[in-house]
Amino acid sequence: MPFHRRQVLGFTIAAPFALGLQPALAANRAEVSREVLLMWHKLILELVRHTATYSPPVAARAFAYIGITAHEALATGNPALRSLAGQLTDLSPLPPRAAGQHDEPCVLHAALAAVVASLFANTGPTGQRAMTAMARKMGETASDGITGDAVARSVAAGQAVAQHILAWAATDGGAVIENMGFPMDYTPGTRPQDWVPTSLIRLQQAPLLPQWAQNRPFALPSADACDAPPHPAYDETPGSDFHAAALEVRDTFTALTDEQKLIARFWSDDPMLTSTPAGHWIDIVLQIADRDALPVEVISATLAKLGVAQADAFISCWSTKFKYNLLRPVTYIKRHIDPAWEPLLITPPHPEYTSGHSTQSGAAAAVLTFSLGENFAFDDATHVAEGFAPRSFPSFTAAAEEAALSRLYGGIHYRFGNEAGLDQGRAVAAYAAALRTEA
Amino acid sequence: MRAALLTIALAAPALAEPVVPTFREETESAGIDTVFDGDWDYMVGGGVATFDCSGDGFPELFLSGGAGPSALYLNRSAQGGALAFQKTEAVTLDAVLGAYPLDIDSDGVRDLVVLRLGENRLLRGLGACRFEDMTQAWGFDGGDAWSTAFAAIWERDQTWPTLAIGNYVDRKEEAFPWGSCTDNWLHRPESGPETQRFAPPIPLTPSHCALSMLFTDWNRSGQPGLRVSNDREYYKGGQEQMWHLEPGQPPRLYTEAEDGWKRLRIWGMGIASADVNLDGYPDYYLTSMADNKLQVLKDPASGKPDFADIAFKSALTAHRPYTGGDLRPSTAWHPQFADVNNDGLLDLFVAKGNVAQMPDFAAKDPNNLLLGQPDGVFVEAGDRAGVASFGIARGAQLVDLNLDGLLDLAVVNRWETAQLWRQTGALDGGWVQVRLQQDGPNRDAIGSVIEIRRGDKVERHEIASGGGHVSGSVGWLHFGLGTSAAAEMRVLWPDGTEGDWLTLSARSFQILRPDQAPETWTAE
Secondary structure (H helix, E strand, O other): OOOOHHHHHHHHHHHHHHOOOOHHHHHHHHHHHHHHHHHHHHHHHHHHHHOOOOOHHHHHHHHHHHHHHHHHHHHOOOOOEOOOEOOEOOOOOOOOOOOOOOOHHHHHHHHHHHHHHHHOOOOOHHHHHHHHHHHHHHHHHHHOOOOHHHHHHHHHHHHHHHHHHHHHHOOOOOOOOOHHHOOOOOOOOOOOOEOOOOOOOHHHHOOOOOOHHHOOOOOOOOOOOOOOOOOOOOOOOOOOHHHHHHHHHHHHHHOOOHHHHHHHHHOOOOEOOEOHHHHHHHHHHHHHHHHHOOOHHHHHHHHHHHHHHHHHHHHHHHHHHHHHOEOOHHHHHHHHOOOOOOOOOOOOOOOOOOOHHHHHHHHHHHHHHHHHOOOOOEEEOOOHHHOOOOEEEOOHHHHHHHHHHHHHHOOOOOHHHHHHHHHHHHHHHHHHHOOOOEO | OHHHHHHHHHHOOOOOOOOOOOEEEOHHHHOOOOEEEOOHHHOOOOOEEEEOOOOOOOOEEEEOOEOOOOEEEEEOOOOOOOOOEEEEOOOOOOOEEEEEEEOOOOOOOOEEEEEEEEOOEEEEEEEOOEEEEOOOOOOOOOOOEEEEEEEEEOOOOOOOOEEEEEEOEOOOOOOOOOOOEOOEEEEOEOOOOOOOOEOOOEEEOOOOOEEEEEEEOOOOOOOOEEEEEEEOOOOOOOOOEEEEOOOOOOOEEOOHHHHOOOOOOOEOOEEEEEOOOOOOOOEEEEEOEOOOEEEEEOOHHHOOOOEEEOOOOOOOOOOOOOOOOOOOOOEEEEEEEEOOOOOOOOEEEEEEOOOOOOOOOOOOOOOEEEEOOOOOOOEEOHHHHOOOOOOOEEEEEEEOOOOOOOOEEEEEEEOOEOEEEEEOOOOOOEEEEEEEOOOOOOOOOOOOEEEEEEOOEEEEEEOOEEOEOOEEEOOOEEEEEEOOOEEEEEEEOOOOOEOOOEEEEOOEEEEEOOOOOOEEEOOO
């Protein structure tokens, strides 16, 4: 059920009354909590970009755990919120707070600081320096005017939430990433339609994270619960459906307009150069939160559901990718249509079907539509710092469809891989959307 | 992947294994004890400069010290003997990230451009390895940045050089340093005849956290551009860059729309240039993290700066350690082409070392010495040659320190003493070393091209000041000759004068001047 502005505001004002705070102080503390949540996420988006292991599936996993942490940190002190324990696979009830006064911004900050420090423990010296600076600054902001014992009690509560989530995360199969996600050994398939490496990067002569579908999903019953239907039968014959799909990729590239090139690059969301596709959608939520002054509980619940939907979407998509192990357009086109052809974008180092960006964008759009409403118009300024003007969308669905199409423009996916990905993502999102975050 | 590699190995034609040079580390016995020290704001930098400031022909060593003191070491080696240096207080500065020798005022004595965390300095050589700070007197705005790249050139008809300085992150940014790359600067001469001052610097906007710069005539147009290698870790909207630099015109960026420039985004840390594929055009080795790049022009006739990356097929990716058991991806810094084993084929040295504590990248990351082979495929020999140090390397120089015709090696390490290796093995291949010298401005003829015949091909070498990782040399230019008894060589001087083809005896030092016969040099 979507949040509506009036319901949201009523909900957040009611919650602090339950804790016995004066309205003015409660509003102030809610605002501080909001700042804590948004500032940490601003840093997290940077850390995802600047931590070498954070490929898109890994990033989505982290966003899920961070979103859940924030929601649970708030839920442990707010009876109007419902914990996700028991709703998410293997998540046991969170540790209750100790008796005594707690301060919500301090709880939230402590939880986020701990979970971020752990998930990004492998970031470089600049990321470590930034996390230290953020922890200091947000710690000072959160604790300003709060008594020492309340701060200590709140920090302990927040850290307990973080440790609980981290212990849970450690058992999902995705906690350790070696060699930036590329296996040291890989035996390529022998069928003509099998994926082969597409780059001249040594590290990428094996596909990214071929075991990712073995990870424990969050809300999805199993990795293959939303499997995509088979792609058009592989065929090298001119005029066949498959050949036509590849030809469309080549011909689309040949006739690309400037706007289409821009769309391809806007949604390119390359790992190590951006916060990845999952981060792009997180950024969209943060921009909406800022524009609409969404309450902290709404932001955290939205981020938690979005994170779960995207993480499960990648598990689902990776299950499909390595089931079909389909070659990329660049491989097919060079072999059978135009040996000199090169796509606009760098082809990601994993099988084509289904499109990862399309799957997770389909999931993101569906869960955000459920949370924030149909025809929710917004401007996407995610890549302004990269030199891209904001793009306006009439709805999350429209944005996801553009994201999917961008992969055709970029020359890295067949249209059928994008469309099946969107459908797959939407199916995955139904499980995340069904999560209850209100009591 | 192993199966694929095995297939490639089996399919490769049988080649004679290149001669592996032998190096002996002589750091301690040579008297070297400078450490490149410092915390976060010294994670890049760590350069070495070699040049003769004493006038005896033997190159001195200037080592950056980061947060610790830099040091100038006088070369006391005997020709062909063990390396020996005398540490001096002549250039003891703090916050030094790197340095390049350059005869700025064209008085025949090399000066030193010192890149710093803070104000950069220009030190004028006075002879006998004494220096005076001419930063202000030459009108040079040293700025206050994290200066991490350098290149110099004499623009057409100029008597005073143009200096390009690359700058890194805004070091005051703590929580959000990403996207805070500060402007690079172009220091051109002040207008006016015979000027001996720099004009206020021109910002090279946009700047994307440069870690290497190089003036290069990439298309042999006679008009060099400025290549800039940038660290993608910190820029937003950035990429590798090249600037048009036409005399009297503002610098202008090569773009995709106007020039056909192709976007490349790497953790650019160093540029090495050489005519690796013998097509007559400079190729560029770009260091990064994990895979490194070797760019060659796809179609020189097109006039477009569209490069193919042939590192993979040349076995030059150098993407992970080849010895020591650490299989995590590498971090590469200073690259340098040179013929280390004197077989007439270019080899490549790459300094390696983790940024600091980046656990996803190799902690034990040995330097590479990749030996060239006739088929264009390189073979790793760093461990067999004895230079596979696990120090956290940054800058370096391959240079003949004891003038025996064999290239030696100096490497600056973070948090550890810089290392010095002498090449000691006997090599069958011959060599020749030349020094360019001209009257008037630009005494060391920066911007020249040396051509040397290699069978039926001509290998071209641009003589540049810049590139690498904050490290550079001026002095003897070394060429391996293989079994040739002499080198056939000519110089294309910066003013466009084409020197005659010369026959230079193997195992000799030659001073080359425009319109003059070569002068054989011998050590006193």
